[in-house]
Amino acid sequence: MWINESALTMVSEAEPVVRGRPHVYSDALIQALLTLKQVYHLTLRAAQGFAQSLRELAFAELPVPNYTTLSRRAQDLKVALPVTPSGEPLHLVVDSTGVKLYGEGEWKVRKHGYSKRRTWRKVHLGLDAKTGQVRAALMTHQDVDDASVLPGLLDQIPADEPIETIGGDGAYDTKRCHAAIAARGAAPSIPPREGAKPWPECTPGASWRNEAIGDIVRDGRGEWKKRSGYHRRSLVENTMYRFKILTGNRLWSRRIGSQATEMAIRVGVVNRMAVLARPQSVRIA
Incomplete structure (x- = not known):
């Protein structure tokens, strides 16, 4: 040790x-x-x-x-997250997952259904797609939507660190999220929702979103996802899997402040293990 x-x-x-x-x-x-x-x-x-x-x-x-x-x-x-910057513009992918606070196990729910006393916390993560490390993390109550948390995640990234792309699912297709992304000078990789209409050009981030709507109408949603790098969002889902496998899928603390600390500590553990397990590749030819 x-x-x-x-x-x-x-x-x-x-x-x-x-x-x-x-x-x-x-x-x-x-x-x-x-x-x-x-x-x-x-x-x-x-x-x-x-x-x-x-x-x-x-x-x-x-x-x-x-x-x-x-x-x-x-x-x-x-809690200070252990982070090793890549030295390149950041490609940030964001998503959230639920961590159980109170409630029965999966077997009881499968056999007899769930009771009303089931409480969760949502863990929102912002992952560096290049290094596999979590750069931003927040914990909220289970009824908080993902889009309202994105500005808080971006505030955890140093203002002088360039962000190239911010990717997320359709839950982040809101004016507030696009405004926060535009304020950091980043390009969004967020699919417009089904039936989305173009925004006025004066809306922050409208040009990227309107262009995405046109590309989807012309080439299809699947082609747009390939071209925009949307599928890199799966990296944050893989990190959430490692988060629960390595540290558990429930919180043990009962006070909200201690729960936030526990979540941040666990994210730091995942970051440390990601660095230790990553091979050091050297080009020899």
């Missing part, structure tokens, strides 16, 4: 000073312990015990946080 030295520190001087008792443990240390919890599917008590077992090997000078400290700090922890 390799542990980053930045995690083995007390409170950093760069962290903001707030009212009340100062933190003893840095955000990096709390995030590291919560990451171990997610990777090994541990409870908070088990994560504390696991860290104590590693103390003599890795951080003998650092006290291990209590499980109640981990629970409390998780409610408002600012």
Whole structure:
């Protein structure tokens, strides 16, 4: 096990000073312990015990946080996603998936139907199609539509980082989404909905959408998807599959702040594993 030295520190001087008792443990240390919890599917008590077992090997000078400290700090922890930029203009593909909070298992639903006490959270992801890493992630209630979340996802991408294309399904075919995409100077790869009518040219992003409508009428929707690179959207669906296989398909936290932290930690785990599993290809001829 390799542990980053930045995690083995007390409170950093760069962290903001707030009212009340100062933190003893840095955000990096709390995030590291919560990451171990997610990777090994541990409870908070088990994560504390696991860290104590590693103390003599890795951080003998650092006290291990209590499980109640981990629970409390998780409610408002600012998680930094581990990302390795490709150095090229970003091709971002976006989509969402549901993660169970309360409810029966699939077998009970199959045999006896579902009850009313089924609660989900929606996880919205923005994936770099070139590197396979999640660049933006948000969690919302189950009744929040995808289109309203896209501007928030784009806000997580640095303003000085160029975005070449933003791809998504028909749920993102709204004026608000096209305006957000146009504001970042990106080209949309979003299929217009069935029976869509052209927008006035003064509408932000209307030229791209109106051109797509004309191409679909002339060549067909399938040909437009091939030409526009729409099928790269399947990469984010594959990432959602890995997200649930590696970290589980339900949330264990009960408070909304802790749920958002848990989701971000799990996305960070998927990013780390994507980098570790990606082969390093070198051209030799």
